[in-house]
Amino acid sequence: MAEKIPSISKINELFQNKEMKPSELFEQVYETASYTESVLHAHLELFYDEGLKLSKESDKRYTKNESFGLLDGIPIAIKDNINIYGYKTTCSSKMLSNYVSPYDATVVTSLKKAGTIFTGKTNLDEFAMGSSTENSAYGPTKNPWNPNFVPGGSSGGSAAVVSAGSAVASLGSDTGGSIRQPASFCGVVGFKPTYGTVSRYGLIAFASSLDQIGPITNTVDDTRIIFNEIQGYDSKDATSITPEYTKLENKKIKVGILKELMQEGVSNESQNEVNKVVNLLKEKGHDVTEISLPLTEMALSVYYLIAPAECSANLSRFDGVRYGIREDASTSYEMMNKTRSVGFGEEVKKRILLGTYALSAGYFDEYYGRALKVRSKIITDFKTAFDEVDFILSPTTPTPAFGFGEKTKNPLEMYLSDLCTIPANLAGLPAISIPTGLSENNLPLSVQIMGKPCSDYSLIDFAESIEEMVEFNFSPNLLKENNES
Amino acid sequence: MSENFNIDDISNLASIELSKDEKAKLQKDLQIILEHVDALKNIDVKDEKIDIHPLSKVLELRKDESKESLKHEDAMMNSPETKDGHFVVPPSIE
Numbered sequence: 001m002a003e004k005i006p007s008i009s010k011i012n013e014l015f016q017n018k019e020m021k022p023s024e025l026f027e028q029v030y031e032t033a034s035y036t037e038s039v040l041h042a043h044l045e046l047f048y049d050e051g052l053k054l055s056k057e058s059d060k061r062y063t064k065n066e067s068f069g070l071l072d073g074i075p076i077a078i079k080d081n082i083n084i085y086g087y088k089t090t091c092s093s094k095m096l097s098n099y100v101s102p103y104d105a106t107v108v109t110s111l112k113k114a115g116t117i118f119t120g121k122t123n124l125d126e127f128a129m130g131s132s133t134e135n136s137a138y139g140p141t142k143n144p145w146n147p148n149f150v151p152g153g154s155s156g157g158s159a160a161v162v163s164a165g166s167a168v169a170s171l172g173s174d175t176g177g178s179i180r181q182p183a184s185f186c187g188v189v190g191f192k193p194t195y196g197t198v199s200r201y202g203l204i205a206f207a208s209s210l211d212q213i214g215p216i217t218n219t220v221d222d223t224r225i226i227f228n229e230i231q232g233y234d235s236k237d238a239t240s241i242t243p244e245y246t247k248l249e250n251k252k253i254k255v256g257i258l259k260e261l262m263q264e265g266v267s268n269e270s271q272n273e274v275n276k277v278v279n280l281l282k283e284k285g286h287d288v289t290e291i292s293l294p295l296t297e298m299a300l301s302v303y304y305l306i307a308p309a310e311c312s313a314n315l316s317r318f319d320g321v322r323y324g325i326r327e328d329a330s331t332s333y334e335m336m337n338k339t340r341s342v343g344f345g346e347e348v349k350k351r352i353l354l355g356t357y358a359l360s361a362g363y364f365d366e367y368y369g370r371a372l373k374v375r376s377k378i379i380t381d382f383k384t385a386f387d388e389v390d391f392i393l394s395p396t397t398p399t400p401a402f403g404f405g406e407k408t409k410n411p412l413e414m415y416l417s418d419l420c421t422i423p424a425n426l427a428g429l430p431a432i433s434i435p436t437g438l439s440e441n442n443l444p445l446s447v448q449i450m451g452k453p454c455s456d457y458s459l460i461d462f463a464e465s466i467e468e469m470v471e472f473n474f475s476p477n478l479l480k481e482n483n484e485s
Numbered sequence: 486m487s488e489n490f491n492i493d494d495i496s497n498l499a500s501i502e503l504s505k506d507e508k509a510k511l512q513k514d515l516q517i518i519l520e521h522v523d524a525l526k527n528i529d530v531k532d533e534k535i536d537i538h539p540l541s542k543v544l545e546l547r548k549d550e551s552k553e554s555l556k557h558e559d560a561m562m563n564s565p566e567t568k569d570g571h572f573v574v575p576p577s578i579e
Contacts, residue, residue, distance in 0.1 A: 102559035195539050209537055238544045301522040312499060319500070321572050323563035332577045333500075341502035349501055350511055354518060356499040357490060367522070372537075373530035379539060411514045412521055428539030453540050 004475055005029070005165050008222045012070045015062045022058035022073025025168075026051050026117055029075045033119065033166035036478060042141045042151070042160035044080050045088060046120040051075065055117050070225050072115030077167035079158045080121035081128055082213065083202040084108050091204050092136035093126045095324045095343030105202020106237070107171060107213050107230045114229050119167045122157030126345045127315065128173055128206045130154050131181055131417045134408060135347045143185060144476035145443050149401040152182030152417075158216050159186040163476050169217040169226055173203055175210045176303050177396075177421025180433035180448060183216050184396035187435045187444030187476065189467075190216050191223045191460070192421075194453045195428030196241035198227075199234030207310035208239065210303075210425045220434060220464040227456065248390060248458040255281055256291035256389035261420050270395035273436045273445045277393065280469040291389060293381045298374055299423045300415060305358050305371035306426075311348075312355030318343060350411070375426050382427045386452040391462055393449055394420050396433040400443040420448060430456045432463045435472045444474070490519060 006014070014020040030048055037043055058073035067073070078084060081091045083101035085108075090096045104112070111118075125135035133141040133156030141156040143149040144164040151160040155172030159182035162170050172179040174192040183190025191214045198213045205211060215226035233242045257278065262271050278288050320326035320339035327338035344352070358367035385392065398419050407414040424431035431450040439445050449466070451459035492512045496503045503511065538544065557570060566573040 099563050102562060103555055196542060209539065235547055238546070239538055239542065241540060241542055295528070298525060298528065301525050304518055305522055305525075316500075320565060321574055322561075324565075326565035329575055332574045335575050336500045337502040340500055344501065346507070346510070349503070349507070350514055352499050352501065353492070353495050353511060354515055357495050357515075357519075360495070360498060366526075369535070370525050370528075370530055371522075372535045373533035374525055374528050375539075376533050376536055377528070377530070379536070410517065412517055415518075426539070 005168050005218060007219045008070055008074055008168060008225050011074065011168065015067065015073055018062070022062065022117065023052060023055040025073065026055035026075050029119060029166055029168065032164065033161075036144070036164040036166050039147055039478065040142050040144060040160050040164060041139055042123055042157040042164065042166065043077065043120040044090065044092065044123050044138060044157070047087070047118055051117050051119060058115055058117065061115065068113070068115035071111065071229055073117060074168050075117045075119045076111060077119045077122045077158060077161045077170040078108065079124055079155050079170065079172045081124060081173060081204045082108065082171060083204075084118060084121070087121065089121070089204065090138070091127045092124045092138055093343065093345065093348070094137045095318050097325060099323050103202065106199035106234045108202060110230050119161070122155070122161055122170060124157055125154035126348050127204070127311070128154040128175055128178055129311070129347050129351055131177070131414055132402070132407065133157065133182075134404065135345060137345055140404065143401050144478040145187060145401070146441070146477060149403055149443060150185065152185035152401060154178040154182075155216065156182045159183050159188055159190065162186070162188045162216050162218060164478055169215055169222050171213055172216050174212050174214055174425065175207050175307060176425050177418040179214045179216060180396050180421050180431060181418060184433045184435070184444065184446035185401040187472070187474065188216055188218055189220055189223050189435070190214070190433045191227060192424060192431050193227060193231060193456050194243065194430045196239050197231045197243045197454070197456060199237045199240050201234055201236035205314040207307040208314065209310060210307060212425070220432070220460060220467045223432070224457070224460045227460070231456070243454050243456075245457050246452070246455050248461070252285055252287065253281075253391065253462060254287045254289070254389045256289055256385060256392045258296065258392050258394045259290050259292040260294065260296040261394040265416065265419065266395055266398045269400060269439050269445060270398055273447050274393055274395055277436060277447050277466055277470065280466070284469070289389065291385055291392065293385060295374065295378050295381055296423050299378060299426055300419060302371045302374050302378065302426060303422045304354070304415060305367050306375065308351040308355030309358045309368045310355070312352045312359060315348070315352055378423065379427045382423075382429065391449050391451050391459065393447060396420055396446040396448040400439040400441065400445055424450050428453055430459050432459060434463050434467050436470045437472065438474055490515060
């Protein structure tokens with residue numbers, strides 16, 4: 001029977017007190033997966049045999065009081081664009097349908113050292129390009145709260161497994177909101193750390209100056225525990241930084257409400273969640289003030305030039321020579337053209353073409369160069385804003401989860417679902433989404449909190465205080481239905 | 486800016502063969518996106534510098550030292566065709 005999974009700290013307590021074994025928990029999440037997967041299609045692959053074997057090794061460590069720490073024996077799902085040695089990493093693309101990882105991503109190495117058990121690989125929009133998981137070459141994932149709605153994307157599988165209880169937590173990647181938006185749609189916590197604090201080595205690159213790996217969890221404390229394990233400098237990632245995390249001394253926090261994300265284009269339901277949290281913050285004595293960053297309205301345009309430009313360069317490596325599928329042809333040139341035509345889906349082709357155009361001779365300065373300069377202005381604006389406030393509060397998404405096919409006709413409609421999340425990627429900021437309530441349709445709603453670079457731990461602390469204030473104790477229908485049966 | 490967009494030229498540059506239907510759909514979608522991003526041309530960026538890293542970190546190269554790394558056969562194990570430790574591809578000259 002499915003039960004809401006306790007927090008990682010609580011599970012660790014159960015393990016330490018010998019009230020539960022890691023192998024029993026692994027069997028429990030696998031049993032949950034065995035019925036939720038037929039509805040959700042959130043995992044692309046489940047690692048039952050190895051997971052059970054490793055969880056029994058974890059059992060022995062707890063028996064001998066020699067566990068590795070809080071994450072020892074915790075079942076975590078990994079987005080299928082992150083390499084785990086010996087397993088497929090398909091990026092939900094036909095192109096990489098036969099690709100087996102020859103090495104571990106740095107985050108995977110860190111979690112293995114901590115004794116984490118991997119439940120499997122989760123579904124995503126192909127190469128992490130999308131906001132609904134409808135772009136997966138292996139079929140969409142469904143939302144555990146209502147399977148007629150999307151789980152968000154691109155880390156839709158990673159959010160759905162946590163929400164459904166078929167993993168205790170998961171890793172996703174966030175280029176324009178791909179952790180926070182699906183976390184919001186599925187009623188769980190999603191965290192995009194400061195750019196450079198978590199190594200991207202072993203993450204299949206989409207847009208290298210924006211991509212960031214982060215956790216999706218049931219609680220903010222779970223996010224803290226996983227972030228703590230995966231963060232830190234890595235010489236294998238040239239963009240990695242040695243983080244000097246800032247601390248907040250004042251208990252009275254200054255919070256800015258971003259005016260540009262509280263206007264037309266953002267639903268009343270989403271705005272109401274922010275207003276609800278504002279009232280709670282004021283009751284606790286925090287300062288809340290409206291701020292304006294007009295260039296935020298340009299963030300979507302900047303993103304849809306920079307991300308495709310970087311994607312067109314990164315995905316040029318898929319040429320049918322070194323990895324992935326190959327189509328037969330009489331010349332190399334013809335083989336590459338045909339392989340890329342067959343291997344990539346429509347959205348990926350669209351973004352490669354857009355990026356190729358933005359980088360092409362005669363248009364580089366006008367498109368890519370200009371977008372980079374506007375990005376610099378946005379970064380400066382955020383720096384100025386953080387001189388006045390500690391954190392910026394906004395909705396995570398303009399609306400709750402939408403229906404399948406609802407936004408596939410016009411690309412801009414889909415892209416607008418990342419309206420609130422993209423600015424943090426452009427400025428490299430840490431940002432977290434936490435669930436705060438339910439919509440009229442009983443779908444989760446959330447708020448997003450952004451902090452200045454390297455304020456990750458104080459941002460997590462502040463998010464945890466909001467989590468305690470809002471007391472979001474709802475469960476998805478999938479769990480409720482199974483408990484009742 | 487976007488009136489010069491030619492789907493045939495760009496798909497050729499990107500090495501992606503497109504069907505007739507794909508060309509029509511992608512041309513339409515890309516026009517919509519390019520019209521949207523045109524809004525950026527109204528922003529004054531004359532004196533603005535460019536940072537590739539959002540935290541302005543200068544990208545470093547690792548020291549040129551020999552270290553244990555991915556084995557040759559592991560690096561090639563996903564290739565559709567190899568021979569004697571080399572990638573095999575169709576002829577490059579027609």
